[in-house]
Amino acid sequence: MSGTEKETGFTFTIDGVEIKAHAGQTIMEAADAAGVYIPRLCDHEGLRHQGSCRVCTVKAGGRSVAACTQPAAPGQAVENETPHLTKMRRDLVEMLFHEGNHLCPICEASGNCELQAMAYRLDMTEATKFPYLEPCRALDASHPDIALDTNRCISCGRCIRASQDVDGKGVFGYVGRGIHRRVAVNGENLADTDAQVSDHAMSSEVCPVGCIIRKRVGFAVPIGEREFDKGLIGHEIEEKRK
Amino acid sequence: MDNGRNGAGANGLTASSCNVAPVPQSEIAAICERFGNDKHRMLDILHDVQDRYRCIAPSTMDAIASHTDLTRIEVEGVASFYSFLSLTPKGRVTIRLCDDIVDRFCGLDDVVAVFEDVLGIKLGETSADGAFSLETTPCIGMCDQAPAAMVNNVMLTSLTPETARTAAEALMAGQAPESLVSDRFNELSAHERAVRMVENNIRHAGAVLLGPVPEDAGLNNAVGMRPSQIINAVEESGLRGCGGAGFTTGRKWRFAASEKLDRHFVICNADEGEPGTFKDRVLLTERPHLLVEGMTIAARAVGAREGILYLRGEYVYLRELLEGVLEERRRRGLLGKDILGVKGFEFDIRLQLGAGAYICGEEGALISSCEGLPGEPKTRPPFPVSRGYLGYPTVVNNVETFCHAARILDQGAKWFHAMGTEGSHGTKLFSVCGDCLNPGIYELPYGHSVWELLEMVGGTDAAAVQVGGPSGTMIGRDSFHRKLTFDDLATGGAIIIFNGQRNILEIVEYYMSFFVHESCGYCTPCRVGNVFLQKAIQKFQKGLANPEDIDYLKDLSGTIIETSRCGLGMTSPNPILSTLKNFPLVYSAVSKPSKDGIRDTFDIQSAIDGARKIAKRRSYIFDKDFTQ
Numbered sequence: 001m002s003g004t005e006k007e008t009g010f011t012f013t014i015d016g017v018e019i020k021a022h023a024g025q026t027i028m029e030a031a032d033a034a035g036v037y038i039p040r041l042c043d044h045e046g047l048r049h050q051g052s053c054r055v056c057t058v059k060a061g062g063r064s065v066a067a068c069t070q071p072a073a074p075g076q077a078v079e080n081e082t083p084h085l086t087k088m089r090r091d092l093v094e095m096l097f098h099e100g101n102h103l104c105p106i107c108e109a110s111g112n113c114e115l116q117a118m119a120y121r122l123d124m125t126e127a128t129k130f131p132y133l134e135p136c137r138a139l140d141a142s143h144p145d146i147a148l149d150t151n152r153c154i155s156c157g158r159c160i161r162a163s164q165d166v167d168g169k170g171v172f173g174y175v176g177r178g179i180h181r182r183v184a185v186n187g188e189n190l191a192d193t194d195a196q197v198s199d200h201a202m203s204s205e206v207c208p209v210g211c212i213i214r215k216r217v218g219f220a221v222p223i224g225e226r227e228f229d230k231g232l233i234g235h236e237i238e239e240k241r242k
Numbered sequence: 243m244d245n246g247r248n249g250a251g252a253n254g255l256t257a258s259s260c261n262v263a264p265v266p267q268s269e270i271a272a273i274c275e276r277f278g279n280d281k282h283r284m285l286d287i288l289h290d291v292q293d294r295y296r297c298i299a300p301s302t303m304d305a306i307a308s309h310t311d312l313t314r315i316e317v318e319g320v321a322s323f324y325s326f327l328s329l330t331p332k333g334r335v336t337i338r339l340c341d342d343i344v345d346r347f348c349g350l351d352d353v354v355a356v357f358e359d360v361l362g363i364k365l366g367e368t369s370a371d372g373a374f375s376l377e378t379t380p381c382i383g384m385c386d387q388a389p390a391a392m393v394n395n396v397m398l399t400s401l402t403p404e405t406a407r408t409a410a411e412a413l414m415a416g417q418a419p420e421s422l423v424s425d426r427f428n429e430l431s432a433h434e435r436a437v438r439m440v441e442n443n444i445r446h447a448g449a450v451l452l453g454p455v456p457e458d459a460g461l462n463n464a465v466g467m468r469p470s471q472i473i474n475a476v477e478e479s480g481l482r483g484c485g486g487a488g489f490t491t492g493r494k495w496r497f498a499a500s501e502k503l504d505r506h507f508v509i510c511n512a513d514e515g516e517p518g519t520f521k522d523r524v525l526l527t528e529r530p531h532l533l534v535e536g537m538t539i540a541a542r543a544v545g546a547r548e549g550i551l552y553l554r555g556e557y558v559y560l561r562e563l564l565e566g567v568l569e570e571r572r573r574r575g576l577l578g579k580d581i582l583g584v585k586g587f588e589f590d591i592r593l594q595l596g597a598g599a600y601i602c603g604e605e606g607a608l609i610s611s612c613e614g615l616p617g618e619p620k621t622r623p624p625f626p627v628s629r630g631y632l633g634y635p636t637v638v639n640n641v642e643t644f645c646h647a648a649r650i651l652d653q654g655a656k657w658f659h660a661m662g663t664e665g666s667h668g669t670k671l672f673s674v675c676g677d678c679l680n681p682g683i684y685e686l687p688y689g690h691s692v693w694e695l696l697e698m699v700g701g702t703d704a705a706a707v708q709v710g711g712p713s714g715t716m717i718g719r720d721s722f723h724r725k726l727t728f729d730d731l732a733t734g735g736a737i738i739i740f741n742g743q744r745n746i747l748e749i750v751e752y753y754m755s756f757f758v759h760e761s762c763g764y765c766t767p768c769r770v771g772n773v774f775l776q777k778a779i780q781k782f783q784k785g786l787a788n789p790e791d792i793d794y795l796k797d798l799s800g801t802i803i804e805t806s807r808c809g810l811g812m813t814s815p816n817p818i819l820s821t822l823k824n825f826p827l828v829y830s831a832v833s834k835p836s837k838d839g840i841r842d843t844f845d846i847q848s849a850i851d852g853a854r855k856i857a858k859r860r861s862y863i864f865d866k867d868f869t870q
Contacts, residue, residue, distance in 0.1 A: 049621075051621050051765075051807060052764050052765050052766070052807070053765070053766050054765050054766050054767055054805040054806070054807065055766075057804070057805045064804045064805060066807070069621045070623075071623065088801055088804060088805055091767075091771075091798070091801040091805075092766050092767060092801070092805060095766050095767065095770040095771060095774070096766060096770070098770070098774075099766075099769075099770045129794060130774050131774060131777050133770075133773065155763075155766075155769075170313040170315065170316070172315065173313065173315030173316055173318070173319050174319050174616070175315070175318050175319050175322040175323075176322045176323070176763070177322070177323045177599070177601075177616065177761070177762050177763050178758060178759060178760070178761040178762065178763045178769060179758060179761070179763065179769055179770065179773050180763070181762070181763030181764070181769060184315060184318065185315065186313050186314055186315035187314065187315075188300070
């Protein structure tokens, strides 16, 4: 983006709060910069926007759109934290829980898991009404330093983009379609790829759940002292406003 | 996981008993070379590999990846997305029986039984010698002559148990699929082949498309006009897209023309996949020149030199006919350089064959597919008219729309505008099927009521009519006065008629299984939510639903519609919502509250059945009657 475009600033509102933005920014980018948190799972700082989890759905000019891909527009009135949108987002997070096998009490990502933390933030505190799909997906422990438990994968694709765009590798990709669409690896199994534990794609910040597991470091920080045990997901963005 | 009825699974990933012969690397190299080692031609490469080796084996994926400068997982992503591509070997003859609700009502089960009996394999299986695969596939666009099947690239229609047996026995005896059509198949012209396999069933020809059409009259006029004049004419005619969404065609062309990039594209969407739609099939067979003429006019209007005709994989039997038409037009100077002798007017078209994916009818997914990617919709904005195929401004219109445009340039905007109703101008092709005397194609001006259409087609005992296919609306007798226009009952063309003998819940469950099968899986609500909807409908079918389940259906549908990324998820709950609205009694009749306020949704007998079979003994505790 050129300097002049960047200077073309404008404002719009999120839940009545005036937000500064410039041409080319998405609603979410502008909100993040202004300290307004919009829940998201597939979007992650430093990675291309994908718009697939739909948890960041907001209403802009009366239409429901994904805040991570929708460009901010001058004078637009965006709704973010309304009971209606929170309910939509909770439905989506519940769908992700029911699509895979998420056994929080025995998962080593518990307390560091964005899916779990999002469920708490969106007040998913009781048993849900959806049916469980109970898939049976193979565990890939072939790699000396990394294990994959895709039962916990939520198909956010952050590992795919991190490996392609940051690591310049392409260890992961999507295969299949519909309910069978899955993240898979570039070979027979993970040991067959050029994946390394030091890749950005394998870092704990990229995988939002406990699917990409670094061997021999599990439970290093005790449950109760983990990232989302201390504050709601998104608090670090919201603190910018204080 | 329940994925509808299709025995082959979503991606044809069913394990198979036959082995993969090692594929010589030089042959893969030759196939890739033929498409310039261009990753954007991945679908063509994979088609060739599949046709030749009956599967895309892991070793071939590695080779294709290295020739096209991709990773293997990127190749696998494409190969595993499309239903007609398979990672495990298919039979040398693959029989795909059309599993549409209309085919089911016309006796699909009996036809399946015959094929299973003669071939000695079950649905979803490949014979041990690798000779045959038998599977089902969603609507192949032959609902007016159901049950129908694809046998490799040959279409069989109006099957009965008798004709199915004859065909299956001939195949078993080693005859080529083509011989099922004619002993002299090789001597027939491409058009003769098409009409021998598939009836046109044109029941009513209107003034625009199916009546007499002079050759290239529209194009002759267009070359004498400035691009802006062409766009004005199309806009003034009131023509709207005939694929279902109904966007104003002239405006679409104007947006694309105003983009100042050095390449522009014109793409024809010949991927009609909505169950019950088959109008484009007839236009592709009988009016292919008119279609290409329309595309050429659009190219002149928006300044495009390159075009793509995206033909759905199910219509592979029309490929030769269409390739022939393109070739003939090149020869006659109607495609290529200096068209009709006009200096600098250059345009050519390549045919892109799809591979079995309904979602590719969505504009962005269709462009992805043309680019050699899995058929996933694109993020909007940007819209295709500004950044489409390969990032260039792209006009995507449906077959019928291009044909209309050519006629408008011939006869004038006023002529077209005068037909139909306010807001819905001109004529529309309706593909009518189901419980009526005369299924087929009707070209009518917009504005007829459903009742008038039913009288025309001999379907007056209809109890329900599905207008616009599963993503449209199902109406009952109290709504048959409603009009077929964009403002009342909008439709891409599908009219499916059901009489009082049909089970509405069975129809709805089928349509939901269709959407589950055809969702691309990109976004959460469509990928997961539709599976939940299908399961909920099954609960109603089994009589296990509570009245609260009706609220659940509405609530979940609302979330899917509001949060989905493209038109598929935004309309997939329609079979449920429109039947809940128009046939509420069907749902309330099977969702009575139980006396104790609790309805048992857990069936212990079916839950332990798997274990019972493995253990080969009964349960002393749960089997009520051990003598059974």
